[in-house]
Amino acid sequence: MKQLVTLAALAFAWLAAPAFADKLGPLVSPQALEAIEAASKPLIIDIRGNNDKGESLFEAGHIAGAVNAPYGLFRGPSDNPGQLISADSLQKVLRDIGADKDRPTVVAYQGKDISDFGAAARVYWTLKSAGFTDLSLLNGGIDNWKLAGLPLESGKAVLTPSSIEVTFSDQWLATTDDVLKIVNGDQKARLIDARPEDFWNGEKKHPAAARPGTLPQSEYFVHSSWFDNKPVIADAAKVKKLAAAGGFKNGEALVSFCNTGHWAATNWFALSELAELDNVKLYPESMVGYSNAGHEMANTPGLFKTLIKQVTGS
Known part of the structure; x- marks a missing residue:
């Protein structure tokens, strides 16, 4: 028994x-x-x-x-x-x-x-x-x-190599060519800048970027918007409400970008994985790759203004 x-x-x-x-x-x-x-x-x-x-x-x-x-x-x-x-x-x-x-x-x-x-x-x-x-x-x-009071252990990891085969899907990828098609009106998508407003409006730039500014026709939705109890991201239910309030919805193409595809990955994750929108792509190279390739930009200050900022730091 x-x-x-x-x-x-x-x-x-x-x-x-x-x-x-x-x-x-x-x-x-x-x-x-x-x-x-x-x-x-x-x-x-x-x-x-x-x-x-x-x-x-x-x-x-x-x-x-x-x-x-x-x-x-x-x-x-x-x-x-x-x-x-x-x-x-x-x-x-x-x-x-x-x-x-x-x-x-x-x-x-x-x-x-x-x-x-x-x-x-x-x-x-x-x-x-x-x-x-x-x-x-x-x-x-x-x-x-x-x-949470959970334990950690120290030392090196014990590794057992695998034989995984990797191919890379472009389902969630936007390339520079894709972005240029959007900018030129050959494709339709919303370009979402994940950076703070001072980057979007050309007051700041990444050190590796050729110049400040943003993608033409873009709008910004700061990556920090998804966080409640910082640095813990909000749950899916709240993210869906925030996405709806931001005007993001299924049936439209969205391209998330920033300086180097880092902050933009947060927006991509929130919109694609938590809000479950069906057509969200990440532009990995973002403004560093785009600006260094010499493409047309928006919100870029004139040369004189840029030089003054570099000299004065303001």
Whole structure:
């Protein structure tokens, strides 16, 4: 009789546990991730690099079982950080850490501020474009995990390389050629600048950009708009309300951009993954790539005004 009760309890526990095939959803809280970790066995990709002293943040403390692939591995060179890395380069990164498209995958990051979320969103977008279908972001990152009182372990990761094959989908990608077609009226889409207003109106620029300004015909919707309890992004229900209030809806093409496709990834994530709008694309190179290619821009101050700002700093 005791054996039957034990078997029944085990069966109930197995049925109650989340199945491996159950999708995590685009956002997962620290508490939810801890609860499903044993059953779903997600791959946790920690994208943190080194601190100011050159010490590995991952090795100092990470979620048990996580692997480390710093954000820079998913980015372009310093003169064009938003540039896509090649499929071969991405494939090597993912093989080295043992990534598998059939395994639930969570992107973890530091979570120190709102801008930090953009790094995780950009990696999420890259992985989704590479064919991952069960993806999630750890909302609030490692800082939020620690705030919840959950444990970390130190040291290097134990890696089991995979044989993943990577091809890159353009379903969520807007290239410079696509943007030029929109600017020239050959295609229709709303161009959404994720940067603060002073970037959009030409008062500030990224150091790697040729000049300040924005895309012609663009509007801005600041990436910070989605955050409630900073730096934790709002839940899907609130994001849907914010998207509706911003006039974003299904049936229209949206292209999210910023300086280097970092803040823009936050807007893309909120609109595509949380608000579930059906045609949202990210322009990875954004204004650095666009301005350095010499294309027409809007809200760019005259040369004299720009020189005065550079000299006076005002």
